[in-house]
Amino acid sequence: CSEFGNRSCPENFRSPGVRGVMYLFITAAFILTVLGNLAIIVSISYFKQLHSPTNFLILSMAVTDFLLGFAIMPYSMVRSVENCWYFGMMFCKIHYSFDLMLCLVSIFHLCSIAVDRFYAICHPLHYTSTMTVSTIKQVLVMCWSVPAAFAFGVVFSEAYASGIEGYEMLVKCSSSCPIMFNKLWGTILFTVGLFAPACIMIGIYVKIFTVSQRHTCEFSQAQRHTKDKKNYLSRNKDRKAAKTLSIVMLGFLICWFPCFFTILIDPFLNFSTPLPLFDTLNWLGYLNSFCNPLIYGFFYPWFRKTFKYILKGKIFNPYFR
Structure with a gap:
């Protein structure tokens, strides 16, 4: 272990003041993450008016973000600030498995939401018969089970590290919870976990906005009777929802693409x-x-x-729904 150390934490190069500020800001970030997503979970769960297929998918994605803030970020905070992993190698694998799983669960949800919006806007007559509660349940099972099987299978089998020279010694001696993907699994993770879903989502949203633009032109040229106005308002609402969810997708890609891209190229740069x-x-x-x-x-x-209702405590009134 002379090259890596003997599992003892290296002397922290940050001053106590810097570490204190980092703890303060990161703690505030994960507390706000937990509270913000908890508000979404309570809102959709409590108010029956919000029980729709799209909102159920948003609810499940909020659960994903809540778990990331509640169960993953605190341990990552200690590792980042102290430059050391204090919780043992077994928990290191569990932690990273859940971390990877929740990231993949998020992108699976974004793909499902894109498909949901595609049917709502491009095939509105078939939407209610296609996106039923039963269908949404099946989609949610897939969104959680496939990433869980992938993440835990890859991490605990250590297939991701096959062929990396010195990795076994690094695991035995390091105190930093090392997880390094080889060229094969780095490429698979980037392609399956980010690139392919991103291409699918971008293609779907381009199609949605093309159809939406055509509908807008058609409605502006035709006389709008009462029924037509209702249909127009309904479709306009769907377009706004699709626009909002496309911003959520864009935010996900901006935040996670650099990390996934680094995992992809790192083995080709000799893990430098x-x-x-x-x-x-x-x-x-x-x-x-x-x-x-x-x-x-x-x-x-x-x-x-x-x-606002949650902050005012109105949801605790049994007559208020």
């Missing part, structure tokens, strides 16, 4: 990416879970309204 840089990119990804409630609050009037 500095640990502080990789740590920073990982926290940029975590920031997405903090941003999602802000996006919903800014673009969704129903969330702002229900959030």
Whole structure:
């Protein structure tokens, strides 16, 4: 272990004041992440008017962000600030498995929401018969089970590290919870976990906005009777929802693409990416879970309204629903 150390933590190069400020800001970030997503969970769960297929998917994605803030970010905070992993190698694997799983669960949800909006706007006559509660349940099972099987299978089998010279010695001697993907699994993770879903979502949203633009032109040229106005308002509402969710998708890609891209190229650079840089990119990804409630609050009037009800304690009134 002379090359890596003997599992003892290296002397921290940060002063106590810097570590205190980092703890303060990161603690504030994960507390706000937990509270913001908890507000979404309570809003959609409590108010029956919000029980729709799209909102059930948003609810499940909020659960993902809540778990990331509640169960993952505190341990990552200690590792980042102290430059050491104090919780043992077994918990290191469990922690990273859940971390990877929740990230993949988020992008699976974004793909599902894109498909939901595609049917709502491009095939409105078939939407209610296609996106039923039963269908949504099946989609949610897939969104959680597939990433869980992938993440835990890859991490605990250590297939991701196959062929990396010196990795076994690094695991035995390091105190930093090292997880390094080889060229094969780095490419698979980037392609399956980010690139392919992103291409699918971008293609769907381009199609949605093309169809929406055509509908707008058709409605502006035709006389609008009472029924037509209702249809127009309904479709306009769907377009606004699709626009909001496309911003959520864009936020996810901006936050997580640098981290996934680093995982992809790091083995080709002989694992020369500095640990502080990789740590920073990982926290940029975590920031997405903090941003999602802000996006919903800014673009969704129903969330702002229900959030006020929650703050005022009206939801504790049994006659208020």
